[in-house]
Amino acid sequence: MAVDGPDQRDVRQGAGRIEDDDEEPMSTLTELQQLLHAKYNIEIDTIGPDAAMQDSGMDSLAIAEFMFAVEDHFHITLPDDDPSINTLAQLAALIDRVKAAPPAAAKTPAPSPVTEDK
Amino acid sequence: MIRVAVTGLGAIAPHGDDDRALFAALMRGESALRPVFPELPKPAIAAVAPFDETRWFTKLQLAGVDRVSQIAVAAADLAMRDAAAANTCESERIGVYGGCGMGGAAALETAYRGARVPPLTIPSFMPNAPASHVAMRNQARGPVLTYSVACASSAVAIAEAAKAIASGEVDVAIAGGSEALIVPGVVVAWQAMQTLATFTPERAAQAVKPFAADRSGFALGEGATFLVLESEERARQRGATVRAWLSGWGTTCDATHLTKPDQNGQARALRAALQRAGLTPRDVGYCNAHGTATRIGDVVESHALAEVWGDDLGTLRVSSTKALHGHLLGAAGALEALVTILALEQRRAPPNVHCETVDPECRLNLVLESDLAAPDLRHAITNSFAFGGTNCVLLFSRA
Numbered sequence: 001m002a003v004d005g006p007d008q009r010d011v012r013q014g015a016g017r018i019e020d021d022d023e024e025p026m027s028t029l030t031e032l033q034q035l036l037h038a039k040y041n042i043e044i045d046t047i048g049p050d051a052a053m054q055d056s057g058m059d060s061l062a063i064a065e066f067m068f069a070v071e072d073h074f075h076i077t078l079p080d081d082d083p084s085i086n087t088l089a090q091l092a093a094l095i096d097r098v099k100a101a102p103p104a105a106a107k108t109p110a111p112s113p114v115t116e117d118k
Numbered sequence: 119m120i121r122v123a124v125t126g127l128g129a130i131a132p133h134g135d136d137d138r139a140l141f142a143a144l145m146r147g148e149s150a151l152r153p154v155f156p157e158l159p160k161p162a163i164a165a166v167a168p169f170d171e172t173r174w175f176t177k178l179q180l181a182g183v184d185r186v187s188q189i190a191v192a193a194a195d196l197a198m199r200d201a202a203a204a205n206t207c208e209s210e211r212i213g214v215y216g217g218c219g220m221g222g223a224a225a226l227e228t229a230y231r232g233a234r235v236p237p238l239t240i241p242s243f244m245p246n247a248p249a250s251h252v253a254m255r256n257q258a259r260g261p262v263l264t265y266s267v268a269c270a271s272s273a274v275a276i277a278e279a280a281k282a283i284a285s286g287e288v289d290v291a292i293a294g295g296s297e298a299l300i301v302p303g304v305v306v307a308w309q310a311m312q313t314l315a316t317f318t319p320e321r322a323a324q325a326v327k328p329f330a331a332d333r334s335g336f337a338l339g340e341g342a343t344f345l346v347l348e349s350e351e352r353a354r355q356r357g358a359t360v361r362a363w364l365s366g367w368g369t370t371c372d373a374t375h376l377t378k379p380d381q382n383g384q385a386r387a388l389r390a391a392l393q394r395a396g397l398t399p400r401d402v403g404y405c406n407a408h409g410t411a412t413r414i415g416d417v418v419e420s421h422a423l424a425e426v427w428g429d430d431l432g433t434l435r436v437s438s439t440k441a442l443h444g445h446l447l448g449a450a451g452a453l454e455a456l457v458t459i460l461a462l463e464q465r466r467a468p469p470n471v472h473c474e475t476v477d478p479e480c481r482l483n484l485v486l487e488s489d490l491a492a493p494d495l496r497h498a499i500t501n502s503f504a505f506g507g508t509n510c511v512l513l514f515s516r517a
Binding site for chain 1: 176177178234236237238241
């Protein structure tokens with residue numbers, strides 16, 4: 001009903017995969033602004049790239065929900081709670097970094113042996 | 119003793135959000151039950167509340183707010199407007215008493231069914247979210263409490279709010295309840311419980327038949343209703359319109375069985391409400407019954423009323439409006455309190471519909487569609503009897 005429907009895409013936790021090799025038609029920042037507008041009716045010119053997202057009326061819960069939408073939109077997994085991300089410009093830069101990163105297989109440690117060799 | 123005044127009413131209900139219009143629809147015997155979720159293996163009906171959330175929320179404000187909280191905020195807002203009670207006391211002197219049986223069913227359903235679980239599932243789902251959202255919207259900084267007592271949730275919430283007004287703990291109580299669980303997972307769970315009415319497609323809207331010989335259970339409904347309660351003294355001082363008095367209330371528990379109703383527990387709640395109001399059975403002219411149209415429930419309620427009313431049972435006119443708006447579970451007691459208050463205001467009783475042949479075990483003076491006038495009506499009760507064994511009776515008096 002009024003709760004946002006689930007996204008049915010298969011987003012692999014912790015993988016940070018990039019599956020879209022198309023050239024981007026617009027900057028990540030512009031895409032974020034458009035996403036904010038579509039999701040929350042926040043006008044693009046009321047949230048500048050360097051203003052704190054909280055200043056546009058988003059509280060911590062709305063920001064958490066927005067990050068979820070961002071992950072769906074960009075087909076990425078953002079790192080957990082990065083306290084340094086306060087503005088759209090910082091978020092756009094983070095998204096670009098995640099998208100540019102190689103597949104994050106290295107992040108997953110190899111399973112430790114359960115038993116020691118004799 | 120401090121008299122408790124009802125100074126505001128607000129509802130988001132299957133028959134709309136205007137209290138007088140929804141009462142008029144009930145008086146006309148209009149059923150709000152419709153088929154839902156045709157994809158389910160077993161056909162289902164429910165009464166869904168028409169609701170435009172954009173009247174109360176911006177898109178940004180809707181983040182993490184389940185429908186159960188949205189309709190609670192809207193109904194409480196309508197009640198506070200009706201009472202003109204905003205900014206009439208310190209925020210610490212406002213309490214919220216909210217009933218809710220389940221919480222945010224849609225949020226939980228989304229979490230189960232989706233590929234990813236949205237991060238605000240927990241704050242959306244938690245059963246006390248509706249009362250908390252009502253508190254934030256109205257800056258209620260006194261007691262903000264949730265009562266999860268199944269089908270008696272919002273009746274209990276109203277009774278507890280009345281106690282808080284009577285004791286002087288708060289000046290303004292926003293009391294009622296909210297339920298929004300018309301989602302496939304919950305509907306199939308209720309179907310599995312085998313308490314829902316059976317129906318043929320062409321008679322779906324008439325499926326619920328309280329006190330009828332051929333009754334087969336209830337249908338789920340959705341909605342929220344809130345009342346504003348104040349002391350008589352405060353209501354008079356600020357010149358508020360008193361829509362009714364909440365003269366009595368009685369809360370008991372069967373303590374016998376989780377789901378099976380119990381005549382003794384119900385009769386004790388009825389007597390407690392009468393005693394609190396200082397009235398005799400004969401003083402009460404109308405009963406909005408719990409009347410879920412289950413095989414056993416209607417019989418036990420009839421017997422409980424007969425036990426307390428005795429030879430005066432014929433003076434008590436009875437109807438169950440669940441036939442028309444469905445069973446709102448945690449919000450049922452509050453919506454039916456509103457209906458009972460409208461009956462007192464207009465001195466007209468809503469009919470007990472879809473009851474062609476009365477069950478001989480339910481020997482009640484049922485309100486007929488041909489005889490709705492109640493010119494002498496001064497006091498009326500509404501019954502809410504819950505799974506878990508809790509019974510709550512509210513007794514209202516004409517203002």
